[in-house]
Amino acid sequence: MPETPKKLSTESYKGVRDFYPEEQSVQNFMFKTIREMVEKVGYVEYNASILEPAELYRSKGAENEELVHEQTYTFVDRGGREVTLRPEMTPTIARMVAGRRRDFGYPLRLYSIPNVFRYERPQKGRLREHWQLNVDIFGSNSPYADAEILGVAYGVLTSFGAKESDFIIKVNNRMHLNAFAKRKELSAESFASLRRLLDAKNKMEVSAFNESLLALGITPEEISGNHVPEDIAKMIDEFKAAGINNIQYDPSVIRGFDYYTGMVFEVYDTDPNNNRSLFGGGRYDNLTSLFDNEPIPGVGFGMGDVTLREFLASRNLIEPYVSTTQVYLATTSSDLALQVQTFAGELRRGGVRVAVDFGEKKLADQIRMASKNAIPYLIVVGEDELSSGTFKVKNLTSGEEKEVLRNGLPAYFGGV
Amino acid sequence: MPETPKKLSTESYKGVRDFYPEEQSVQNFMFKTIREMVEKVGYVEYNASILEPAELYRSKGAENEELVHEQTYTFVDRGGREVTLRPEMTPTIARMVAGRRRDFGYPLRLYSIPNVFRYERPQKGRLREHWQLNVDIFGSNSPYADAEILGVAYGVLTSFGAKESDFIIKVNNRMHLNAFAKRKELSAESFASLRRLLDAKNKMEVSAFNESLLALGITPEEISGNHVPEDIAKMIDEFKAAGINNIQYDPSVIRGFDYYTGMVFEVYDTDPNNNRSLFGGGRYDNLTSLFDNEPIPGVGFGMGDVTLREFLASRNLIEPYVSTTQVYLATTSSDLALQVQTFAGELRRGGVRVAVDFGEKKLADQIRMASKNAIPYLIVVGEDELSSGTFKVKNLTSGEEKEVLRNGLPAYFGGV
Numbered sequence: 001m002p003e004t005p006k007k008l009s010t011e012s013y014k015g016v017r018d019f020y021p022e023e024q025s026v027q028n029f030m031f032k033t034i035r036e037m038v039e040k041v042g043y044v045e046y047n048a049s050i051l052e053p054a055e056l057y058r059s060k061g062a063e064n065e066e067l068v069h070e071q072t073y074t075f076v077d078r079g080g081r082e083v084t085l086r087p088e089m090t091p092t093i094a095r096m097v098a099g100r101r102r103d104f105g106y107p108l109r110l111y112s113i114p115n116v117f118r119y120e121r122p123q124k125g126r127l128r129e130h131w132q133l134n135v136d137i138f139g140s141n142s143p144y145a146d147a148e149i150l151g152v153a154y155g156v157l158t159s160f161g162a163k164e165s166d167f168i169i170k171v172n173n174r175m176h177l178n179a180f181a182k183r184k185e186l187s188a189e190s191f192a193s194l195r196r197l198l199d200a201k202n203k204m205e206v207s208a209f210n211e212s213l214l215a216l217g218i219t220p221e222e223i224s225g226n227h228v229p230e231d232i233a234k235m236i237d238e239f240k241a242a243g244i245n246n247i248q249y250d251p252s253v254i255r256g257f258d259y260y261t262g263m264v265f266e267v268y269d270t271d272p273n274n275n276r277s278l279f280g281g282g283r284y285d286n287l288t289s290l291f292d293n294e295p296i297p298g299v300g301f302g303m304g305d306v307t308l309r310e311f312l313a314s315r316n317l318i319e320p321y322v323s324t325t326q327v328y329l330a331t332t333s334s335d336l337a338l339q340v341q342t343f344a345g346e347l348r349r350g351g352v353r354v355a356v357d358f359g360e361k362k363l364a365d366q367i368r369m370a371s372k373n374a375i376p377y378l379i380v381v382g383e384d385e386l387s388s389g390t391f392k393v394k395n396l397t398s399g400e401e402k403e404v405l406r407n408g409l410p411a412y413f414g415g416v
Numbered sequence: 417m418p419e420t421p422k423k424l425s426t427e428s429y430k431g432v433r434d435f436y437p438e439e440q441s442v443q444n445f446m447f448k449t450i451r452e453m454v455e456k457v458g459y460v461e462y463n464a465s466i467l468e469p470a471e472l473y474r475s476k477g478a479e480n481e482e483l484v485h486e487q488t489y490t491f492v493d494r495g496g497r498e499v500t501l502r503p504e505m506t507p508t509i510a511r512m513v514a515g516r517r518r519d520f521g522y523p524l525r526l527y528s529i530p531n532v533f534r535y536e537r538p539q540k541g542r543l544r545e546h547w548q549l550n551v552d553i554f555g556s557n558s559p560y561a562d563a564e565i566l567g568v569a570y571g572v573l574t575s576f577g578a579k580e581s582d583f584i585i586k587v588n589n590r591m592h593l594n595a596f597a598k599r600k601e602l603s604a605e606s607f608a609s610l611r612r613l614l615d616a617k618n619k620m621e622v623s624a625f626n627e628s629l630l631a632l633g634i635t636p637e638e639i640s641g642n643h644v645p646e647d648i649a650k651m652i653d654e655f656k657a658a659g660i661n662n663i664q665y666d667p668s669v670i671r672g673f674d675y676y677t678g679m680v681f682e683v684y685d686t687d688p689n690n691n692r693s694l695f696g697g698g699r700y701d702n703l704t705s706l707f708d709n710e711p712i713p714g715v716g717f718g719m720g721d722v723t724l725r726e727f728l729a730s731r732n733l734i735e736p737y738v739s740t741t742q743v744y745l746a747t748t749s750s751d752l753a754l755q756v757q758t759f760a761g762e763l764r765r766g767g768v769r770v771a772v773d774f775g776e777k778k779l780a781d782q783i784r785m786a787s788k789n790a791i792p793y794l795i796v797v798g799e800d801e802l803s804s805g806t807f808k809v810k811n812l813t814s815g816e817e818k819e820v821l822r823n824g825l826p827a828y829f830g831g832v
């Protein structure tokens with residue numbers, strides 16, 4: 001007996017996803033909705049390679065050294081250069097803006113939906129690759145720039161049909177926190193402890209949180225959010241006047257990254273069974289100074305596709321899959337293959353998205369094939385139909401049939 | 417004097433590109449045109465991670481061992497797995513189709529525009545990362561499937577406005593070449609030499625090529641293409657009947673990859689100063705058998721973004737850059753920032769893509785900013801305009817101005 005060659009696995013690499021047409025269609029739906037929304041507010045798209053010099057992620061201090069070594073894909077190329085698969089987009093866009101700072105007008109609005117990589121132990125919801133909307137304004141210190149970013153975060157979710165009651169935007173300002181620490185005369189060490197404590201708040205029991213707070217000489221009342229700083233109160237009022245009512249002050253919002261310098265926010269799912277942070281962002285005024293001595297202020301956010309998709313699915317805001325192909329032409333005989341192609345060409349010039357069968361299988365099998373691929377309509381093309389010029393259009397979901405004249409088909413599919 | 421911290425370079429990693437808005441806009445234009453064209457012929461989009469198990473590229477014999485080791489980005493992850501940044505998409509889609517073979521209907525039409533990676537010495541036109549349209553039909557042995565793939569190759573170029581005289585499609589069939597080798601009783605070794613020679617034909621002097629050919633016992637006349645095989649002649653005639661006249665038989669077309677089994681083709685630029693292969697493809701009937709014992713026939717092609725862009729640029733088929741933002745709202749005072757935001761919100765609900773200035777700079781500077789970012793229209797919003805409800809819309813290219821009433825603006829921008 002001849003030796004059977006060893007077969008390869010059809011599995012993808014661990015912790016990443018294959019996007020079969022059904023999954024790709026959800027990505028396309030999400031990214032198209034996002035693009036339309038952010039472009040309406042004047043953001044323009046950019047992109048970059050996933051490959052970045054590793055040093056780009058090393059410059060933010062010792063904690064990043066750990067990030068580069070343990071949580072990223074970093075390897076040495078054959079030229080001896082250390083390369084990292086980007087774990088986030090902010091350092092890349094700071095690099096790009098610094099690189100052409102004089103070519104741009106400010107305020108500069110930019111967005112991208114890059115894939116980013118983390119070296120994580122694969123587990124549910126912890127993927128090694130995901131896509132992330134990045135929205136940023138560069139070159140403005142205006143509080144209206146901060147507010148616009150919050151408005152975009154709000155607009156992205158509502159553009160999918162999410163309601164105000166589905167999420168809440170919690171906002172704070174690092175400057176208020178800094179002022180508070182100064183007022184309380186906290187040591188650098190105590191202040192660092194306070195930031196870590198606030199960052200961990202949502203993962204702690206209230207009693208444990210309060211105890212740790214009191215150990216720092218701070219009462220829960222002092223960070224309760226009952227006294228809203230004037231600037232944040234004004235912004236929240238202006239949002240209310242514009243009909244946006246789910247933005248709240250929360251002095252415990254802090255964001256992990258050290259590079260934030262002003263406004264920070266987190267968007268929370270209001271589902272009581274899934275009350276978690278969906279995404280967040282804030283103001284970072286010094287990032288471009290990694291590249292030169294003239295910092296450009298920035299404010300923005302990043303939102304991951306996995307979290308967004310779960311949020312939309314939980315609210316039934318994702319439509320069931322339908323192929324982008326509108327109609328399938330089945331054929332009674334392979335002898336008609338050329339005539340079917342000619343007919344298909346005519347429909348395509350009329351704007352219809354048409355796939356054809358080459359007549360290699362029985363008609364019943366051809367129809368089953370179209371259904372399997374979620375193509376919504378079917379036309380059987382035979383001698384009779386070609387000579388009469390009248391075609392039966394079958395809706396493969398409802399089973400309904402409708403007779404349409406050959407030259408009426410483009411208009412028919414333009415309307416469905 | 418305090419020590420100045422070392423600044424980072426704003427350069428990207430060697431051999432890859434940054435896509436600033438102007439460059440991203442060309443990518444978006446190319447990919448949108450391609451998507452519309454291929455979806456009209458019934459192709460549906462898929463995607464996958466750039467990370468693949470390295471073994472996926474090892475299975476095609478010794479020549480691929482070299483490819484994996486010397487021409488790809490392959491590294492060992494912390495779990496000891498060898499990972500490759502995909503150098504092409506065909507092995508990935510063969511893996512995906514084999515993995516869900518029973519879920520699909522056939523013929524199955526698929527496309528993707530993935531980025532792919534090659535470890536190359538960076539030099540002009542030899543990038544380490546590029547994007548590549550991949551179009552494939554699985555599960556059909558029909559010659560009409562081969563013809564459809566040629567038709568899509570033709571359609572992609574003409575959908576950009578390229579003329580028939582701008583390119584030529586040269587077609588061959590590996591089976592005819594195999595039959596020729598058998599007829600000539602070529603040894604396996606001589607046949608391999610012939611294939612290598614044909615693959616190198618365009619890089620050789622005619623005299624050197626003919627000499628090598630004669631050394632194998634073959635006359636130039638025998639592979640001149642003067643005697644067109646019947647099946648190819650029929651296909652070319654059917655294309656002519658459909659008005660497509662730039663498809664030619666060329667027995668020297670061979671394609672490098674070993675996995676092709678039937679029809680093969682190359683699309684050539686007809687520019688006498690740049691008469692090179694733009695892209696190509698063919699039929700590969702055994703690729704999915706790497707994964708199981710039930711091969712699914714396939715036919716398709718891959719087309720790179722860099723080559724396409726150069727071709728389109730040489731024919732003036734790429735429009736100059738204009739921002740996706742339609743209009744910039746400048747403002748005479750930062751005190752009006754909130755009112756400008758309200759006005760912008762109104763325009764956006766009317767479908768206009770609007771960016772606002774926060775009024776931090778002088779008016780002349782605001783207008784210069786809009787021009788720098790290639791935003792085509794400008795409206796200056798001041799007390800007078802807000803109270804009168806009449807706005808001057810300025811075309812920033814022509815300098816022309818037009819007065820438009822507040823509620824007429826969405827319709828105005830819907831029309832420009």
